[in-house]
Amino acid sequence: MNERVALITGGAGGIGSACAEMFAAGGLQVALVDRNPDVHRLAAALGEKHHVPTIGFVVDLAREEEVTALARDALAWKGRVDILVNNAGIHPKQLDRKFMLEEVTNAHWAEVFAINLTAPFILTRELLPEMKARGWGRIVNNASTSGRTGRVNGSTPYTASKHGLIGLTRSSAIESGQSGVTVNAIAPGPVLTQRIMNAPEYRSGKAQMVRYGKPEEAAAVINFLVSDQAAYVNGAVYDVNGGTLMA
Numbered sequence: 001m002n003e004r005v006a007l008i009t010g011g012a013g014g015i016g017s018a019c020a021e022m023f024a025a026g027g028l029q030v031a032l033v034d035r036n037p038d039v040h041r042l043a044a045a046l047g048e049k050h051h052v053p054t055i056g057f058v059v060d061l062a063r064e065e066e067v068t069a070l071a072r073d074a075l076a077w078k079g080r081v082d083i084l085v086n087n088a089g090i091h092p093k094q095l096d097r098k099f100m101l102e103e104v105t106n107a108h109w110a111e112v113f114a115i116n117l118t119a120p121f122i123l124t125r126e127l128l129p130e131m132k133a134r135g136w137g138r139i140v141n142n143a144s145t146s147g148r149t150g151r152v153n154g155s156t157p158y159t160a161s162k163h164g165l166i167g168l169t170r171s172s173a174i175e176s177g178q179s180g181v182t183v184n185a186i187a188p189g190p191v192l193t194q195r196i197m198n199a200p201e202y203r204s205g206k207a208q209m210v211r212y213g214k215p216e217e218a219a220a221v222i223n224f225l226v227s228d229q230a231a232y233v234n235g236a237v238y239d240v241n242g243g244t245l246m247a
């Protein structure tokens with residue numbers, strides 16, 4: 001077992017749980033965060049399978065006070081958080097149809113930003129000092145192809161928040177780079193998780209792409225970015241999209 005502790009938000013979802021599986025298989029101690037209470041069962045099963053300490057936290061990342069409390073509770077668990085994966089994110093298409101810009105309410109905009117950008121900011125702010133003090137840390141933000149380009153209709157809050165998440169990645173990477181802490185992002189293309197299966201394009205069979213990615217294929221890149229081998233990768237945005245966007 002590794003003494004390092006990893007915190008993964010959205011740990012009950014597709015990419016988050018694939019990531020948790022890889023981390024636990026690699027001996028990391030894993031804290032899973034989700035608003036879905038299944039996170040407790042998933043954490044327990046993961047720990048039993050890989051013989052590593054695990055814990056689940058039920059948190060609504062849209063609520064700032066819960067995010068701040070999460071940082072405190074996660075640090076209290078083992079006295080350290082070495083790896084933070086800001087993975088949780090929501091997309092308007094989860095509501096089963098697209099929302100064009102004119103239809104986006106302030107409340108909807110605020111909710112997407114709270115989960116996709118403010119929660120990663122708060123967790124970074126709260127956990128980074130302790131990583132810096134120890135001289136080692138890894139933060140990986142799960143952005144999207146939509147954080148690199150604006151080609152998808154009906155995605156304004158999502159696209160804007162994911163561009164912001166890449167900005168947060170780069171800015172915090174500069175501030176932390178001298179301290180042994182790296183901050184990177186991945187930008188997945190469509191990965192076949194429940195979110196995509198719920199989307200109108202998938203259900204209508206009209207989606208056009210080479211193929212969908214698998215959650216493990218996104219998680220594998222995160223797994224590399226949190227490794228010791230990736231020490232010189234900082235402020236990078238890794239595309240994981242099967243070649244559907246080359247920039």
Ligand SMILES: NC(=O)c1ccc[n+]([C@@H]2O[C@H](COP(=O)([O-])OP(=O)(O)OC[C@H]3O[C@@H](n4cnc5c(N)ncnc54)[C@H](O)[C@@H]3O)[C@@H](O)[C@H]2O)c1
Nearest residue numbers: 010012013014015034035060061062088089144190191193
């Ligand atoms: N699947 C894709 O095609 C794809 C593509 C690009 C980027 N991404 C990004 O990858 C990340 C993970 O996506 P996924 O496809 O695994 O999605 P998913 O829906 O399978 O998982 C997301 C998880 O986040 C949790 N979550 C959502 N809102 C939350 C909140 N307020 N508080 C706590 N937990 C919350 C959900 O309960 C869920 O378990 C997201 O940030 C998403 O934007 C996904």
